[in-house]
Amino acid sequence: MKEHIAAVYKQTIAQAAERLFLERGFDGTSISDICAASGYSRRTLYRYFATKEEILYYIVANGLEQLRDRLTDIVQTKQPFLAKYEHICAAMRAYYERCPISARAVREFRPPSLDAVTPTMEAIFSLGTDINDALARWIEQGIAEGVVRETADVMMAVYVFSAQLHALFDLVETKGALLLPALGKTKEQFVAYGQKMILHSLAKEPLP
Known part of the structure; x- marks a missing residue:
């Protein structure tokens, strides 16, 4: 169950990041931007991605x-x-x-x-x-x-x-x-x- 939840969180964060990378480029996208787009806090994001x-x-x-x-x-x-x-x-x-x-x-x-x-x-x-x-x-x-x-x-x-x-x-x-x-x-x-x-x-x- 925990693995499934983790996979959902990671996928949601990644999908939000991918949209931003396409729109703004990798360098033009910040962690704060990804947090806002995914709806997750920095603490949650850093739990799955360093x-x-x-x-x-x-x-x-x-x-x-x-x-x-x-x-x-x-x-x-x-x-x-x-x-x-x-x-x-x-x-x-x-x-x-x-x-x-x-x-x-x-x-x-x-x-x-x-x-x-x-x-x-x-x-x-x-x-x-x-x-x-x-x-x-x-x-x-x-x-x-x-x-x-x-x-x-x-x-x-x-x-x-x-x-x-x-x-x-x-x-x-x-x-x-x-x-x-x-x-x-x-x-x-x-x-x-x-x-x-x-x-x-x-x-x-x-x-x-």
Whole structure:
């Protein structure tokens, strides 16, 4: 019962903080702001989060957990490599759009010294490893099916693939208002084209 109550309190605080981080930025949001938005006192907030950074890490972990679970489900299905690609792209785009604070923090993250790592940060590292492992299994499937080059370095391909997708999503969100009218393309057309180019970079032979 206590664990359930604690989870509700933490989630409420995190949701309030996430709204404020989106509106004002992390640096522009104070603990007092989060207390006011969540309806909890400083004493209650500090019972669950030692710092504002720990609230951010909690938000990051929540987003990554959702992405990890979705990617794991996709990779475990009995679909061919190419069929899974569309689902993986959709899952990663959903993470980018529905968990923007988590996605942004991951993109801008700089590893701290080992003595500064907290349990929540360890959870983030573990989730990241799980996500990369799921994508690695997918890349290995592509190699086994003859779609991906057999000389591909699997883990390097995972990191580059993830970076390319997030860069694509970031480009269309930050520059789309300028680019799309000039190109005569919709957001969906632009993203679909970008995802096709990323897939071609993995493929052993040209794809239709």
